[in-house]
Amino acid sequence: MSEIIDWSKLAEVEKIKYDSNYLRGTLKESLADPVTGAIANDDTQISKFHGIYQQHDRDLEKERKRQKLEPAFSFLIRVRLPGGVTSAAQWLQMDALADTHANGTLKLTTRQAFQLHGVIKKKLKATIQGINAALLDTIAACGDVNRNVMSHANPAESALHAEVYQLAGDLSAHLMPRTSAYHEIWLDKQKVADSKEEIEPIYGNRYLPRKFKIGVAIPPYNDVDIFSQDLGFIAIEEQGQLVGYNVTAGGGLGSTFGIPEAYPRLADVIGFCTPEQAVEVAEKIVLVQKDNGDRTNRKQARLKYTIDRNGLDWFKAEVNQYLGYDLQPARPFNFSRNGDRYGWKKGEDGKWSLNLFIEGGRVKDSETVKLKTALREVAEKVKDAQFILTGNQNLIIGNTQEKDKVNRILKKYGVWPLQLSGLRQNMIACVALNTCGLAFAEAERYLPTLISKIELILEEHGLLKQEIVIRMTGCPNGCGRPYLAEIGFIGKSLGHYNLYLGGNFNGTRLNTLYKETLSEDEILAELRPIIADYADNRQEGEGFGDFVIRKGYVKETKEGKDFKH
Template sequence: MNQQIDWSKLSQLEKIKYDSNYLRGTLTDSLGDPVTGAIADSDTQISKFHGIYQQFDRDTEKERKRSKLEPAFFFLIRVRLPGGIATPQQWLQMDELADRYANGTLKLTTRQAFQLHGVIKKNLKTTIQGINEVLLDTIAACGDVNRNVMSHANPAESALHAQVYELAGEISRHLTPQTPAYHEIWLDKQLLVSSKEEIEPIYGRTYLPRKFKIGIAIPPYNDVDVFSQDLGFIAIEEKGELAGFNVTAGGGMGSTFGNPNTYPRLGDVIGFCRPDQVLKVAETIVLIQKEYGNRQDRKRARLKYTIDDHGLEWFKQEVNKRLGFELESPRSFRFIRNGDRYGWKQGTDGKWSLNLFVEGGRVKDTPSLRLKTALREVAQQVTDAKFILTGNQNLIIANTDKKETVAKILKKHNVWPATLSGLRKNSIACVALNTCGLAFAEAERYLPALVGKIESILKEYDLLKEEIVIRMTGCPNGCGRPYLAEIGLIGKSVGHYNLYLGGNKKGTRLNTLYRETLTEDEILETLKPIFADYAKNKKSGEGFGDFVIRKKYVKETVQGKDFRH
């Protein structure tokens, strides 16, 4: 079969996947190589399927190069956590691993997953084994497969939460790679497989053309930004029961500067399915993408381009044909907002859940706010709680009867209650510099300070309580979903950002480029008169994104193909 494939027509990674022997590559040899802190080039691609990214300290890159040293290599480990729920025991294990083998912090991602940063090569295997000890794993957290399945986060907000969470787990298990490579390499287990044809019944030898993302939302809240997902399920409640799901397809945030053939796109609602049809629908759409997705150009390899290249009607017909039944007509639904709703909320079962703000998703201690210590104490003392990671880099201490104990611990460490502006509450930042190799500019390390300067302007116009969605990324790949923000900032170079306006609070509209390559001073100077206008002329209940479109600061981006950097 190898001789029948014209590899010259495909992206280089396609052959790397094909030759990897179902994701083994030469990882074992790379991990045992004492000469370098890195792994082989081809293994840097294969390791992603195992939940690992090779990185290096970009802050010290020039200095090390002058000293004729290789970069200070280390690794990001991403932990798969469908639906975002961890037990106190799992939280404590991640907390300890962060201190022992990583940089002492936990990163809560926009896909409801954990990330550890700064793990050196010799500690990779031990760390992954520690993760697996508490029944977590890292397989398929990255790579050309279905990634972590997201679901509505707060159990106190909907009686459907438990069903939706269970479904997220079922989808994740169904679409997880079946190769025994992960267990062999990281857990020292020898697993027998009866025939190679059975190794990957869904993915095959070359897996998907690109990453694939799935999220489940429960109206009226769109906290997973369901239209940003390759495949989305919108729960439909009828007479207090889960009737089924509207199905969305073709969302995706990634794009590339200077390449108009790449763009963010919102998913289309293509029909309705019953709960017992969800796995079949998910597998069918994954298989269509596997067959028709672009394997020549990885920049155009996501499902959104497959749909745009072949047409939405073709796609819907292909889905129905392969399903063997037709998706029903979509049911009505209504989103009122995305993001998280902070504070305590009591569920119908009488238990309490507290949604905490975690700036940039970074769990750490500072002199003024000992977040990491506080959460460790909560996990140790409140053993009935669940630790739920949200899709907005925040954390919910959920389903507990010990509200007073949680409150006392958090107050002791200055974590909660907290006074936050509406802007800061709705901020998201990707990691960016100094670890991400794709970043052109700062994001996580810089956005909190920039928000503080914008808050000074908002205070001047009595807008501090106004909830405005702001998101910053260090590059246009869209990991922080910046194209859905009312204010989006995307790094062009160190200290310079493109400014995008006009998303909305519901996560149902892309924003539009307003100004290019702005410095901090220029960002503030540009936003100030718009805020002044908003304070004076906004309609009752009108969001900032809706206002800038009504006042024609930007035109509405109707579809992804219209988007321009």
């Protein structure tokens, strides 16, 4: 133990990280323990840095307790996938691993990454080795480090896509932990570090105070929800060329019921940098947070609180000092939406990309839609296609010359084309129950059903095609970015949700609590008159979120500190 650090004043995880010997902990011993399906308590924290969350099946919890059995433990594995791009071969490998090592499904996350669910402990190592065999990995997909870097998804929508995707990869690589622990534990590489030598030039021996998220956007599309990120880069184009990036900092959507000092916050635009400066700017902002973030209280440890605690002017000055030069003034930009644009689009290079709707981001076969089978066949037969995960839990079959072949396959399995309401095509739902230990209520398994009932109201008023952003999470931690939705639901208890209104269609405004702890019948009763009013009295081009603020249903939330649950 250090004689300088007073561990009693710090969050417990800080010492766990310090004592882990650069993320090794006792993971090898935990994996080898045959007595339990779980890993040791401290290792549950360290395993996150390796892309793993320990969970258990909450649907079985009461019965297993009755039988005096330990919980039905399993693990979520998250793949690090900067920019969301995979090859057909990588898609096939993930598809196969889902069947042989997980629960048979793939989850496409809101950070453009894969998640495998239901992996039991004895299959963890083989699963991670299988992921690495496809030239993918899971390191830094979770934990107190920079996580998966998001970027604009559709290569057909902007000639800047290749440069922005490259930046996402460069940022991810530069901010990767340097410890060899991952390769030793999962890939059987020889151990090379036995002591507390300085092997983490950016992170040090305690890494960051909390998680850190980065996104790169290309206006007019805000499909990465740039203002929800700790750090964002907004591509600035002049005369068809990328001239640099506006830099944003201080976003983050996690909050906690009953703790008003834990709140969602949107990032501020703090300046402009050239493309050559972007990686350095990211590193220095990470270092400012590492050196100044709150390590005593994890609910106050994100960059957003560091900025609010010290002031935005202080933060800008610190960043400039760390850089040794000043960021330039920000340049004009405009966002039109934060959802995906579905269907085929032809890029300037003549290649086609198809944005597909994936309900809840869950790739599986149902009785009517054989989605997983269809995508497997596309990957097998359309070798030139890329499979690009979007930040809205959807999938792009991208950069292909074989549009007709893709269409035939998808049509055969009932996947495409689909008739979707404007509400459903702008949905996001986190996993929530049955596996997330933080969830108070359902989300992924319930939101489609609720949307079907809201659609009946929309149809009554001729609004079925009206695009409205709707999002649901099982708790207030913000994984599905519910605070940016025009209609947001956050689980309060089983079958009951807080209803939030007033986000906007381009992801630049937080929503506001409208009613608390509503049942389904109460949700529909509250929305029905508002939807009717919107149908009759909206202005031309007025979005639903803008309307509810103009009509006074809720007041605009202008600062994260003003947000109330």
